[in-house]
Structures are given as C-alpha cells and as structure tokens.
Amino acid sequence: MNVGIVGAGVLGLSAAKVLQEQGHSVTIFESRPDVGGQVVTFEVGGNRIECFYHHIFTNDTVCIRYIEEMGLGADLRWIESKSAILRKGRIFPFVTPLDLVKYSAVPIASRVRLGLAALWLRRQHDWKKYEGVTARKWMERAVGKAGFDGVWGPLLRGKFADEADNVGMVWLWGKVYLRFASRKGAGGLKEQLGYLSGSFNRYIEKLGEHVRAEGGVIHLNTLVEEVVVEEGSVRGIRAGGELHAFDQVLMTTPNIITRKIAPALPAAYAAVLDKVKYQWATCLVLALDRPVSDTYWLSVADDLAFVACIEHTNFMPPEEYGGNHIVYLSNYIPPGHPVLAMSADEVFESYLSGIKKINPLFDPSWLRQKWLFKDPGGQPVITTNYAKQIPEMRTGVGGLYLANTTQVYPEDRGQNYSLRLGEQVAGLMVGDMADVEPIPSPAARA
Ligand SMILES: Cc1cc2nc3c(=O)[nH]c(=O)nc-3n(C[C@H](O)[C@H](O)[C@H](O)COP(=O)(O)OP(=O)(O)OC[C@H]3O[C@@H](n4cnc5c(N)ncnc54)[C@H](O)[C@@H]3O)c2cc1C
Structure with a gap:
C-alpha cells in the first residue's frame, strides 16, 4: 500500500521505517529544509547543536535503540548532570538528596516534606490515581505552601505560565517518577543525562537516509496545503498545488496545524483537538x-x-x-x-x-x-483527567491517522515517546490496511 506522511520529525520517520518493514511504500512531506522537526539544529563553531536544548535519560530506551541501530551508539555520552535552582537570588545545587537538605530558601520543615513527597512519588507506579487532581492542589497538600512556592510552583509556572494551576498531577508524577527511575550514577543518587556528540539530529538524518535507502521518498521544503478527503475517506495530500494519492495518510503535525491542513475532520474529533492548548x-x-x-x-x-x-x-x-x-x-x-x-x-x-x-x-x-x-x-498543556482528552490515532476519516505529542501520556513529551508513538501508529495502520481499498496506481488508472 501507498502511505503518505506529513512531517519528517522523529515520529514521522519511525512510523515510515516500521511501515517499510511491513512491505509498504512511504512518501514523506516536510515543510522544513531538513528532517528532525523539533530536534532542529544550527551551526556554532564548526559543529551542529540543537536550536532547543536536548538531552535524554537512561530510561529513554527507544531513543537509545534508534541511536544504536543508526550506528551511533559509541557517540552517545552519559554525563552526570549538574542541576541547580535559583531562588531568592542564590544558586542552590540540586543533584543529590543532601542538596535538598541544604536548600535554605525554604524552611527545614518544608525541605523534609519536599523530600518525603519525592520519595513517595517515586514509589507510586499507578499514575491513574492522580488523574483527577491538579499538581498544585496535590503538592500544596503534600509539601505545604512554602515548599510548593520554593520548588514546584515556579517549575509549573515556568513550563505552563497562566495554565500552571490547571496542570494535572499526573504530569508532575511523571517528572518525579521517571527522573528517579533514570538515576544510575553514585548508587542511584545522581542522575546521568545522555547526549549524542554532534547533536541528536545525526541519528535522525541517518534514519532519514535509511528510509530513503528502503525506497521511501522524502520531499523537503514541501508544505502540505491540505489532506484531501472524499466521501469520508482520505484520498491524498495536496502539496505544491499537486494532489498525491495515498491509501492511508499519517499526520504528525501539532493539533493547531492539523486543524488547518485537514479541514474535513469530523466535528467531534476536531473538538477534541481544539481542547488541548x-x-x-x-x-x-x-x-x-x-x-x-x-x-x-x-x-x-x-x-x-x-x-x-x-x-x-x-x-x-x-x-x-x-x-x-x-x-x-x-x-x-x-x-x-x-x-x-x-x-x-x-x-x-x-x-x-x-x-x-x-x-x-x-x-x-x-x-x-x-x-x-x-x-x-x-x-x-496536560490538564486533569487528560487520559479522557487524548485524541485517538484514528481520526474518524477512513485511512487518516494522527500521531503527535498530545498523545504522549502519562510521560512528558520527548524524542523517546515520539519514536514510540511512530511505531505504535504504524502498527495500527498496518493492522487496518486489510480493510482499505487500495487506490489504483496512476499507470493502472491510465
Ligand atoms: C524546547 C524544547 C526542548 C526539548 N527538549 C527535549 C529533550 O531534552 N529531550 C527530548 O528527548 N526531547 C525534547 N524535546 C521534545 C522533542 O524534541 C519532541 O518530543 C520530538 O522531537 C517531537 O517529534 P515529532 O516528530 O512528534 O514532532 P515534530 O518534531 O514537531 O515534527 C513534526 C514535523 O511536521 C512538519 N510540518 C508541520 N506542518 C507541516 C506542513 N503543513 N507540511 C509539511 N510538514 C509540516 C514540521 O516541520 C516538523 O518537522 C524538546 C522540545 C522542545 C520544543
């Protein structure tokens, strides 16, 4: 079957790889001049670096697998992270539990509560019990106002600004639970972060080369104008004024862009997309x-x-x-x-x-x-009861799928999870193919 993909970020590329492994042909349309999406890079002093800071954690196993499969495992460096927090004009190191004890920007009782809350959360495997409560409410109850204002409040405001008070506790649970799970250095006390020498874009470019070598086509500098739908089924992708016919189409674009390029989405599905800020x-x-x-x-x-x-x-x-x-x-x-x-x-x-x-x-x-x-x-913005708001990968239009960072949950968005989503959506598409009428090739139609 012929599959069209909008977006050559890590998600679009991992989906393409899996689809090819299952014997399908893929064509990717990417508006930017290179592959990589949010892992976009630029040059400084003769080397490439991400436009947006990037590192990975030791439990980002899907990402590590891709880096190794692309032959770059030896260039993946693991380094103890030096983290700190700026509070009341002072820089406090924040690497080990002892640093929390020394965090004099909040009263000692708050530090004890902050430590206990973190220890508690790292042992909670069932995130579902946090679905109905906001991070602020749960944390203020657990660590008190001083503890919340000294650590978690600024972190939430930093990531979500005016939406901070609406963020669900599951998001914060993920931050604590997964960060602790990635601690391997110094007997589990210190965190190690991974970086691919020369930028993460190196493995993504190799992934793009792999997709091409397997017969895939990647159109760079090619903005998708519209995903064309006829009688409730996807027909193809319009780019550069030309219609490219496909049996299935995968969009990997954020909801805000998806809504523009796919005007024929069912109203109920479009409403789900619009809900996520x-x-x-x-x-x-x-x-x-x-x-x-x-x-x-x-x-x-x-x-x-x-x-x-x-x-x-x-x-x-x-x-x-x-x-x-x-x-x-x-x-x-x-x-x-x-x-x-x-x-x-x-x-x-x-x-x-x-x-x-x-x-x-x-x-x-x-x-x-x-x-x-x-x-x-x-x-x-990951709000309370987010599990019920996650858009389905099947859009309700026959043969049209969406996979993007709004579907990463309960973890926070990251390359690892986009790569995993790409594999998942490709599996779903392959499973659905049995029900799709193949579009005759242009030669057959002539
Ligand atoms: C500031 C910041 C820091 C981050 N830090 C980390 C980190 O430390 N570690 C980590 O693992 N992850 C990090 N991430 C997250 C990670 O980069 C993303 O989760 C991942 O790259 C998303 O990949 P994707 O393929 O799902 O989406 P995207 O990368 O957004 O890919 C979508 C692609 O679609 C293309 N596109 C959009 N519209 C059109 C159109 N109309 N026609 C054609 N193409 C189109 C875009 O150009 C893009 O290439 C960070 C992200 C940001 C923003």
Missing part, C-alpha cells in the same frame, strides 16, 4: 567567550524574564563548539506573548537583568553571537 517554546541561545555559571541546568524559581538557563557547555566541552560557551535561556509562553514579536536583540535586552542575577559579573561584551528560536507546538 499549547505553550510556545522559545530559546534565546547565546555564544559567549566564557561561562555564565558552572551549572548545566538552572531552574529559575525567582521572578525573572526566563524560566531556565541551560548551559550546554557545562555538559559538553566548549572545544566542540570552537571554544564558544553555549547558553540557552528558555521560556514557555502562551500565544500572543510579547516575546513572540521581539527580535533576538530585544529579547537579550529584556533578559539582561535576569542573566546578571545568575552571574552579577556578566557583561554584554562576553557575547559573540545570539539566536532566537520559537516553536508554537512546544509543550501541550
């Missing part, structure tokens, strides 16, 4: 002549204009980037936020006082280059 992801990336701090991941729990400072070169050596020190200043913001209309220079200006809170000596003369990256589908 997204936060834009924005990263101001700085190339500096020296480090800002000695932390890799700094969560900001003070009121700054950005929510995290990720100093990539406290993870990978600056020598890999021509001696540049690379810093991501990350923000998740709702549609219409002023940062979306600003240039990199303007964002840098507005972040400057915040950078000086991390390092009072920071001077703009340290800056060699800067870039601003934005993605409208950065983070779906």
Whole structure:
C-alpha cells in the first residue's frame, strides 16, 4: 500500500521505517529544509547543536535503540548532570538528596516534606490515581505552601505560565517518577543525562537516509496545503498545488496545524483537538567567550524574564563548539506573548537583568553571537483527567491517522515517546490496511 506522511520529525520517520518493514511504500512531506522537526539544529563553531536544548535519560530506551541501530551508539555520552535552582537570588545545587537538605530558601520543615513527597512519588507506579487532581492542589497538600512556592510552583509556572494551576498531577508524577527511575550514577543518587556528540539530529538524518535507502521518498521544503478527503475517506495530500494519492495518510503535525491542513475532520474529533492548548517554546541561545555559571541546568524559581538557563557547555566541552560557551535561556509562553514579536536583540535586552542575577559579573561584551528560536507546538498543556482528552490515532476519516505529542501520556513529551508513538501508529495502520481499498496506481488508472 501507498502511505503518505506529513512531517519528517522523529515520529514521522519511525512510523515510515516500521511501515517499510511491513512491505509498504512511504512518501514523506516536510515543510522544513531538513528532517528532525523539533530536534532542529544550527551551526556554532564548526559543529551542529540543537536550536532547543536536548538531552535524554537512561530510561529513554527507544531513543537509545534508534541511536544504536543508526550506528551511533559509541557517540552517545552519559554525563552526570549538574542541576541547580535559583531562588531568592542564590544558586542552590540540586543533584543529590543532601542538596535538598541544604536548600535554605525554604524552611527545614518544608525541605523534609519536599523530600518525603519525592520519595513517595517515586514509589507510586499507578499514575491513574492522580488523574483527577491538579499538581498544585496535590503538592500544596503534600509539601505545604512554602515548599510548593520554593520548588514546584515556579517549575509549573515556568513550563505552563497562566495554565500552571490547571496542570494535572499526573504530569508532575511523571517528572518525579521517571527522573528517579533514570538515576544510575553514585548508587542511584545522581542522575546521568545522555547526549549524542554532534547533536541528536545525526541519528535522525541517518534514519532519514535509511528510509530513503528502503525506497521511501522524502520531499523537503514541501508544505502540505491540505489532506484531501472524499466521501469520508482520505484520498491524498495536496502539496505544491499537486494532489498525491495515498491509501492511508499519517499526520504528525501539532493539533493547531492539523486543524488547518485537514479541514474535513469530523466535528467531534476536531473538538477534541481544539481542547488541548499549547505553550510556545522559545530559546534565546547565546555564544559567549566564557561561562555564565558552572551549572548545566538552572531552574529559575525567582521572578525573572526566563524560566531556565541551560548551559550546554557545562555538559559538553566548549572545544566542540570552537571554544564558544553555549547558553540557552528558555521560556514557555502562551500565544500572543510579547516575546513572540521581539527580535533576538530585544529579547537579550529584556533578559539582561535576569542573566546578571545568575552571574552579577556578566557583561554584554562576553557575547559573540545570539539566536532566537520559537516553536508554537512546544509543550501541550496536560490538564486533569487528560487520559479522557487524548485524541485517538484514528481520526474518524477512513485511512487518516494522527500521531503527535498530545498523545504522549502519562510521560512528558520527548524524542523517546515520539519514536514510540511512530511505531505504535504504524502498527495500527498496518493492522487496518486489510480493510482499505487500495487506490489504483496512476499507470493502472491510465
Ligand atoms: C524546547 C524544547 C526542548 C526539548 N527538549 C527535549 C529533550 O531534552 N529531550 C527530548 O528527548 N526531547 C525534547 N524535546 C521534545 C522533542 O524534541 C519532541 O518530543 C520530538 O522531537 C517531537 O517529534 P515529532 O516528530 O512528534 O514532532 P515534530 O518534531 O514537531 O515534527 C513534526 C514535523 O511536521 C512538519 N510540518 C508541520 N506542518 C507541516 C506542513 N503543513 N507540511 C509539511 N510538514 C509540516 C514540521 O516541520 C516538523 O518537522 C524538546 C522540545 C522542545 C520544543
């Protein structure tokens, strides 16, 4: 059968690979000039790096499998993460349980409650019991207001802004449960993070090459204008004004884009897609002549204009980037936020006082280059009872499927889970193929 796929991110590519393994032919349409989607990269100092910071955890086993299958296992580096939290103008290391004991930004009783809550959550395998409660409500009850305001409140606000109070506890459970599960260093006390030397895009490009080598076609720089539906069944994909006929079509686009390119979705299904809100992801990336701090991941729990400072070169050596020190200043913001209309220079200006809170000596003369990256589908907002809101992969239109980050649950979105979703949706499509009438090839129709 002939399958068309919208999007050459990791999900579209893993789905393509599985479909090919089952003997089907695939054609992928990608609006960007390269494969990789949100794992998009740019060049700094002769090496490629992600526009949006990326690392993986030791339990991201699907992603590790793909990296190994693409022959890059030897380049996957595991490094102890240096995490910290900025609170009340001070940087507190946040790596081991002892760091929590020393976290004097909250009263000692709150620290004990924070530690106990984390220990409790890491032992809870059944996330379903947290479905009906918001993260804020559960956490405030567990750790008190001071504990919540000192750690979890800022983290939730950072990721979800005005939507923070609506985020379901399952999302936060996933953060704690899965992060603990990935702790292997120092007898399970320290976390190890993985990074693919030369950027994660390397394994994704190889995956794209593999799909092509197996006979797949990947049209880059090709925006899908419409997924064409006739009499309740998918007919094909319109791109560049041309209709490409397919037996089945998989969309891997965020809901907001899906709604534009697939106008014929059943109203009930479209309503499910519209219910999920997204936060834009924005990263101001700085190339500096020296480090800002000695932390890799700094969560900001003070009121700054950005929510995290990720100093990539406290993870990978600056020598890999021509001696540049690379810093991501990350923000998740709702549609219409002023940062979306600003240039990199303007964002840098507005972040400057915040950078000086991390390092009072920071001077703009340290800056060699800067870039601003934005993605409208950065983070779906995972609310209470989300299991009931997850869009089905079958859209209700015969032969038309959707798989995207809104279906990652109870985990938080990540490459690992998009790769897994790609495999799952491909399995579903293959299973359904028996019921689909093949479209005659153009030659047969002539
Ligand atoms: C700020 C940020 C940080 C992240 N950090 C991490 C991390 O540390 N570790 C981790 O594992 N994951 C991380 N992720 C998540 C990870 O990158 C994503 O989960 C994953 O890449 C999503 O892949 P996907 O294929 O599902 O979607 P996407 O990558 O969004 O792919 C969809 C593709 O569809 C294309 N497309 C859209 N519209 C059209 C159209 N009309 N026509 C043709 N093509 C179209 C897009 O260009 C895109 O390539 C991060 C994401 C963000 C935003």
